[in-house]
Amino acid sequence: MQPDRDVGVPGGAELLAFSDAVVGNDRAALDEARRAVAAAIGPQAVPAASAIAANFSKNDRVANGCGIPVDEMALKRTEEIREQLGLNDYRSARNTFRHYA
Amino acid sequence: MSFYADSDYPVRQDLADIHEAQMSQLSEPGTWGNSAQRIAIAAEARRAAYDAGQLEAPDGGDPEPEVPLPGVAKGVVRKLAVSPRDFLEDSYREARDGGLSDEEYVEIVGIVSRMVDLDVFARGIGVPLRPLPSPGPGEPSRVRLETAKQELAFVPTIPNPPEGGAEAAELYGGHPMPYIMRAVSLVPDECRRHVELEQVQYLPLPNIRIPDYQHHEGFSRSQVEIVAGRVSALNECFY
Numbered sequence: 149m150q151p152d153r154d155v156g157v158p159g160g161a162e163l164l165a166f167s168d169a170v171v172g173n174d175r176a177a178l179d180e181a182r183r184a185v186a187a188a189i190g191p192q193a194v195p196a197a198s199a200i201a202a203n204f205s206k207n208d209r210v211a212n213g214c215g216i217p218v219d220e221m222a223l224k225r226t227e228e229i230r231e232q233l234g235l236n237d238y239r240s241a242r243n244t245f246r247h248y249a
Numbered sequence: 250m251s252f253y254a255d256s257d258y259p260v261r262q263d264l265a266d267i268h269e270a271q272m273s274q275l276s277e278p279g280t281w282g283n284s285a286q287r288i289a290i291a292a293e294a295r296r297a298a299y300d301a302g303q304l305e306a307p308d309g310g311d312p313e314p315e316v317p318l319p320g321v322a323k324g325v326v327r328k329l330a331v332s333p334r335d336f337l338e339d340s341y342r343e344a345r346d347g348g349l350s351d352e353e354y355v356e357i358v359g360i361v362s363r364m365v366d367l368d369v370f371a372r373g374i375g376v377p378l379r380p381l382p383s384p385g386p387g388e389p390s391r392v393r394l395e396t397a398k399q400e401l402a403f404v405p406t407i408p409n410p411p412e413g414g415a416e417a418a419e420l421y422g423g424h425p426m427p428y429i430m431r432a433v434s435l436v437p438d439e440c441r442r443h444v445e446l447e448q449v450q451y452l453p454l455p456n457i458r459i460p461d462y463q464h465h466e467g468f469s470r471s472q473v474e475i476v477a478g479r480v481s482a483l484n485e486c487f488y
Contacts, residue, residue: 157471167479170373173302182375186258189467194258196465198373200476203450206366207429208486210443212336213329213358214432215403218488233482239337241487247401 159189163197170201217244256374261465264449268367271442272379278387280436281356285384289314290357291364292381293323294330301331304368307377315384321347322357329361334485341403351404352393352435359439366446397435407434429488430454451477 154160162184169178185193210216218226223244230236236245252269253260275287282290292314298304318326325344329336344354371378394416397405407413409425420437421430430447433439448454451473452464461470 155475157469157475159472160475163472163475164479166373167476168483170369171303171480171483175305178372179375182373189472191258192465192467193472195253195256195260195264195370195374196468197472197476198370199264199450199465200473201373201480202366202370203446204477204480204486205369205484206362206443206446207488208481208484209329209333209336209362209365210358210432211429211486211488212333212484213341213362214355214406215338215341216428216432216488217401219428235487238485238487239334240485242337243403244487 159185159193162188163193166197167201170198171205212240212243215243217247220248223248252379253371253374253376255376258374260374261449267445267449268370268379271363271446272367273382274442275360276382276385278385278389279356279360280392280438281350281353281389283384283389284387285315286318287356287360288381288384289316289318290322290326290360293318293326294361294364295368295378295381297327297330298365298368303331304372304378307380311381312383319348321349322353325349325354325357326361329358330365334483338403355404355433355435356439359433359436359443362433363439363442363446366450370450393435394437402428402432404432405435406431407437407440426454 155164162181166181166185169181172178182194185197235241251260251262252265275291276284278284279287292311295304295311299306321344325340328340341354345351349357368378394407396413396416397407400406400408407417407420409421409431410417410423413421420434420440430444431440433443444454452462456462463469465473
């Protein structure tokens with residue numbers, strides 16, 4: 149995903165900037181991104197977006213830490229999108245492809 | 250009073266209650282580590298994030314942990330906390346070769362992942378990190394479920410029903426679960442807490458295939474998936 153692209157969802161650009169900032173190391177950028185999300189979508193969007201960022205920060209560590217594979221059916225279903233987004237280049241892809249070469 | 254009463258933004262009470270309970274549970278013994286060890290793991294994850302500039306230390310800093318972590322555990326904690334994209338099979342092998350059991354390793358992965366979760370949330374809504382609790386008494390249960398087996402992850406997992414038997418039925422609610430919900434099942438209490446966060450923060454799992462299901466008021470499923478996809482891309486999580 150390119151953060152500066154129009155993703156066709158209300159507040160999409162602000163959410164991408166918030167996602168980058170909340171797991172990044174620029175506190176001033178995060179404070180600005182938080183205000184932008186609230187202005188674009190509403191104040192309720194800040195804890196909602198934070199909950200999703202928190203949840204997937206957890207899941208990414210659980211997945212990579214435990215080395216779980218994507219199951220074979222999901223792998224077939226996502227072939228095109230993985231190729232488009234370059235996901236197959238992630239080093240953690242090996243946790244899947246070592247089983248389904 | 251809500252765990253996030255100091256937030257300028259409205260935080261759901263069910264989410265705040267679960268976060269408060271999970272933080273408080275660190276003061277209890279786990280399955281393979283006692284409370285002091287579990288709090289030391291959480292504190293080390295935070296220290297690594299302070300050092301990386303990914304979290305801001307609270308005024309006055311954190312209390313010193315009551316027990317030191319072995320070097321091998323510290324290495325797992327610090328790398329997983331701040332650099333999940335670099336956490337690959339060699340990191341797991343180093344941990345095992347360094348003396349951690351699979352069970353100890355999974356409990357560490359679970360605690361670090363949940364600690365990062367709570368801290369990212371606090372940072373996201375703009376409140377200081379919630380304080381770690383003081384260690385409580387008691388010894389870890391050291392109970393390993395007999396149905397755990399080596400499937401396709403680095404670590405053993407509890408298979409889906411029916412292979413996983415009554416233990417899987419209880420843990421997974423009688424339904425087959427994707428790997429992400431079974432990854433830390435070698436330590437069932439970690440699995441329960443991981444799923445508990447999933448259901449309150451993302452969505453109730455039975456609704457996952459309903460494309461327009463909305464769990465957060467005023468925040469659509471499309472908006473949810475933008476944040477989820479972007480964060481996982483930054484962490485280079487293929488799963």
